[in-house]
Amino acid sequence: xxxxxxxxxxxxxxxxxxxxxxxxxxxxxxxxxxxxxxxxxxxxxxxxxxxxxxxxxxxxxxxxxxxxxxxxxxxxxxxxxxxxxxxxxxxxxxxxxxxxxxxxxxxxxxxxxxxxxxxxxxxxxxxxxxxxxxxxxxxxxxxxxxxxxxxxxxxxxxxxxxxxxxxxxxxxxxxxxxxxxxxxxxxxxxxxxxxxxxxxxxxxxxxxxxxxxxxxxxxxxxxxxxxxxxxxxxxxxxxxxxxxxxxxxxxxxxxxxxxxxxxxxxxxxxxxxxxxxxxxx
Amino acid sequence: xxxxxxxxxxxxxxxxxxxxxxxxxxxxxxxxxxxxxxxxxxxxxxxxxxxxxxxxxxxxxxxxxxxxxxxxxxxxxxxxxxxxxxxxxxxxxxxxxxxxxxxxxxxxxxxxxxxxxxxxxxxxxxxxxxxxxxxxxxxxxxxxxxxxxxxxxxxxxxxxxxxxxxxxxxxxxxxxxxxxxxxxxxxxxxxxxxxxxxxxxxxxxxxxxxxxxxxxxxxxxxxxxxxxxxxxxxxxxxxxxxxxxxxxxxxxxxxxxxxxxxxxxxxxxxxxxxxxxxxxxxxxxxxxxxxxxxxxxxxxxxxxxxxxxxxxxxxxxxxxxxxxxxxxxxxxxxxxxxxxxxxxxxxxxxxxx
Ligand SMILES: Nc1ncnc2c1ncn2[C@@H]1O[C@H](COP(=O)(O)OP(=O)(O)OP(=O)(O)O)[C@@H](O)[C@H]1O
Ligand SMILES: [Mg+2]
Numbered sequence: 354x355x356x357x358x359x360x361x362x363x364x365x366x367x368x369x370x371x372x373x374x375x376x377x378x379x380x381x382x383x384x385x386x387x388x389x390x391x392x393x394x395x396x397x398x399x400x401x402x403x404x405x406x407x408x409x410x411x412x413x414x415x416x417x418x419x420x421x422x423x424x425x426x427x428x429x430x431x432x433x434x435x436x437x438x439x440x441x442x443x444x445x446x447x448x449x450x451x452x453x454x455x456x457x458x459x460x461x462x463x464x465x466x467x468x469x470x471x472x473x474x475x476x477x478x479x480x481x482x483x484x485x486x487x488x489x490x491x492x493x494x495x496x497x498x499x500x501x502x503x504x505x506x507x508x509x510x511x512x513x514x515x516x517x518x519x520x521x522x523x524x525x526x527x528x529x530x531x532x533x534x535x536x537x538x539x540x541x542x543x544x545x546x547x548x549x550x551x552x553x554x555x556x557x558x559x560x561x562x563x564x565x566x567x568x569x570x571x572x573x574x575x576x577x578x579x580x581x582x583x584x585x586x587x588x589x590x591x592x593x594x595x596x597x598x599x600x601x602x603x604x605x606x607x608x609x610x611x612x613x614x615x616x617x618x619x620x621x622x623x624x625x626x627x628x629x630x631x632x633x634x
Numbered sequence: 635x636x637x638x639x640x641x642x643x644x645x646x647x648x649x650x651x652x653x654x655x656x657x658x659x660x661x662x663x664x665x666x667x668x669x670x671x672x673x674x675x676x677x678x679x680x681x682x683x684x685x686x687x688x689x690x691x692x693x694x695x696x697x698x699x700x701x702x703x704x705x706x707x708x709x710x711x712x713x714x715x716x717x718x719x720x721x722x723x724x725x726x727x728x729x730x731x732x733x734x735x736x737x738x739x740x741x742x743x744x745x746x747x748x749x750x751x752x753x754x755x756x757x758x759x760x761x762x763x764x765x766x767x768x769x770x771x772x773x774x775x776x777x778x779x780x781x782x783x784x785x786x787x788x789x790x791x792x793x794x795x796x797x798x799x800x801x802x803x804x805x806x807x808x809x810x811x812x813x814x815x816x817x818x819x820x821x822x823x824x825x826x827x828x829x830x831x832x833x834x835x836x837x838x839x840x841x842x843x844x845x846x847x848x849x850x851x852x853x854x855x856x857x858x859x860x861x862x863x864x865x866x867x868x869x870x871x872x873x874x875x876x877x878x879x880x881x882x883x884x885x886x887x888x889x890x891x892x893x894x895x896x897x898x899x900x901x902x903x904x905x906x907x908x909x910x911x912x913x914x915x916x917x918x919x920x921x922x923x924x925x926x927x928x929x930x931x932x933x934x935x936x937x938x939x940x941x942x943x944x945x946x947x948x949x950x951x952x953x954x955x956x957x958x959x960x961x962x963x964x965x966x967x968x969x970x971x972x973x974x975x976x977x978x979x980x981x982x983x984x985x986x987x
Contacts, residue, residue, distance in 0.1 A: 442871065472870075474855045481854055
């Protein structure tokens, strides 16, 4: 296991709970592009962990590795402290991990309920879809999210607005997540009301004990909702903050490389101990 | 949960008549259905007492039965954003396998030893028929499995993969039969007898297959997964569908439909047709596309496919009856196909953002 979890957890008196999900020096390359260069990351249950970083920092790649979409080249993924191989999206689902992907990953020709229940359909007579019940549950999930869908629920999501489509993806993830929910820029296309609802939802699922991973470029929003912030730069984590430790300027410094305080970045290992003092309680 | 705290949103409750009407109006399949009805009315007026007779309509139904079976399978394949050009080889291998099965069953008729393939329609029995059916389905299964594995796992484009199995399958059929057809009356009752008075079994079978197709595509989880994969394969994968395995199942389903059509063809025409059925793939794809199923996957209707099967058949039959050169049917079908898909494209472009 990496020193990051041990050194951060033990001196303060062993933390009661293990991280819900954690990556240790994860690497992933696409041809010559090194998207992840030994990236460590952790998200604790009952916390909102924001993941921030510049375009191309590797945030989506990290999320996809934890979602079973990409097979990492090296490093480890731990769920509740146990190493797991998330070799496919099915494995992630079985672990209670759900994701709102940046590209949403919806089937545009299908209606909202079919998308929300895709792969987990409610059945009648074992092989038939219980479309009515799926629609009903989708509608109440939308109501919770404050999504006013003007259209008939039967229309394909291709005819939805960008924000409505995003809501479908969020509704789906929220419906099935039991342990970890990862949201890759979930509010990018949302209106004010829907954004507030999503932030509310984030707090609700956090209070239910789930680990929420929240990616956003909206830094004031991040500072507002996150219990912890982890900053990625060029495929590694460079900084981590608890709530209240980072203001906008510090966050921008971390994103742009002017500030680093992370222990697990191989390059920063030498000065790790002193810097870490400032981060951990 | 009580009713009152549920959100008011359309589409959750059962349709009201108004909603149903609105849905129908927005459904492209209705336009095609209207066109088919218009054609039938036109020919009925032009040739009263000839086109619109029970006999003629039954004959029409009989003529389209085998293509209906094939097109039901093809609808699934195209819904998944695939294509199956190997239909003729599935059909002919189905016929040939069925014939071979019959050729290997020894029978004694009135004390004379022989083979099941040579028995008359009167002397046949369920055992022979089931053996032939099993063999035909096996042929369809094999070719469908091959298609599915090549497309889903080897990632060869479906057009090329099934073009390959088309040629290879026809070759195998010719090798097995040494290029000669064989006749058999053993299966004739399957097609030409009546379980229901006035409706030949062939028509009945086509209706049953169609209904199974409707349930399979529109009401079952399998059908929904097929459409999801056709709509966005990556999204289907990310929610945990086993996309490759499902695609294999879809091609196997298509193959089984083709093999079954071969069985029906042998029963109906009482001979194998090595060298025949060569345009059945194009006819099936035409029917599916005419019906409003998108060749880009994700959107499909089984009712549309049925209409798409009937339009060319009605045109041909009607032209013969009103003494227009029946080759005009080919021209008309070509024009209607392009027109129908164009209109559908316009509609979709208007709908999508
Ligand atoms: N499937 C892929 N094939 C090739 N390169 C990829 C792929 N996915 C990501 N990359 C590359 O990996 C790097 C990290 O990309 P990633 O999408 O993880 O960044 P990100 O932090 O999510 O950025 P953004 O904020 O713009 O969403 C980029 O250089 C990108 O080009
Ligand atoms: Mg991204």
